[in-house]
Amino acid sequence: MAELQRVTLAVTGASGAQYAMRLLECLVQAGVEVSFLISQAAQLVVATETRWQLPAKPQALELYLTDQFAARPGQIKVYGKQDWMAPVASGSGAPAAMVVCPCSTGSLSAIATGASNNLIERAADVALKERRKLILVPREAPFSTIHLENMLKLSQMGAVILPASPGFYQHPESVADLIDFVVARILNQLGIEQQLLPRWGEAGPQGE
Structure with missing residues (x-):
């Protein structure tokens, strides 16, 4: 996979904002x-x-995030929920990949049915129709039959369903380590180099 230059990151109302x-x-x-x-x-x-x-x-959010994460000017672009002129709303302008993290089950349902009632749903719809990378990170427990059916439907459309389910084989020592586990899996799916989590079979930071 070629190195990504642009990614859409959508945040919806499930628990797991830290991710x-x-x-x-x-x-x-x-x-x-x-x-x-x-x-x-x-x-x-x-x-x-x-x-x-x-x-x-x-x-204001764009300026805030740019400052908080020391981003270069223009690196983070924030769009409102009804900004239909945003590049992400069209297949001709949308990035090559989109992540919905965390993905609420309501957003999961709307994306699965092509509702497109707001920019997040429309951007995900564009990713699906253009056969671009769409990663959905649900954080819910337990899943109902409706949730599972929606995830199956989206998986069959080509979306990646990546639940926020941290593993423990890396011997996490903090909540931050558990967060990094999930984030590392997302970055791997995007093809972005990461040092948060050793790949299976590789030595950890202490050579474990």
């Missing part, structure tokens, strides 16, 4: 341009679960 913010940090550090989309529910989750206090307005 999204860490992923954004890693994408910026990798030099990737990020189109950042966030739902109103996700804004509330971020404020509840993390130290981040994200501005509501797209322009």
Whole structure:
């Protein structure tokens, strides 16, 4: 897979906002341009679960994230939920890959049915119709039959279903290690080099 230059990162209202913010940090550090989309529910989750206090307005949020992650000017672009002129809303302008992290089961359902009622849903619809990489990171327990059917449907369409299910074979010592496990799996799917987690069979940081 060719090195990605642009990625869409959408954050929806499931628990697990920490995954999204860490992923954004890693994408910026990798030099990737990020189109950042966030739902109103996700804004509330971020404020509840993390130290981040994200501005509501797209322009203010863009400046805030650029400053917080030391991104280069223009590296992070934030678009509002009804910004239908955003590049991500069209197959001719959308990035080659999109990640919805975390992906609420409501967003999962809307994407599976092609609802396209907001920019997140439309951007995911574009990724599917253009056969581009779409990674969905659900964080729910337990899954209902409806959730599982939607995930199967999306998998059959070509989406990658990557649940936020940290492993323990790397001997995590903190919550941050568990977050990095999931983020590393996302970066691997994107084909972006990462040092967060050794690949299976490789030595860990202490040669374990």
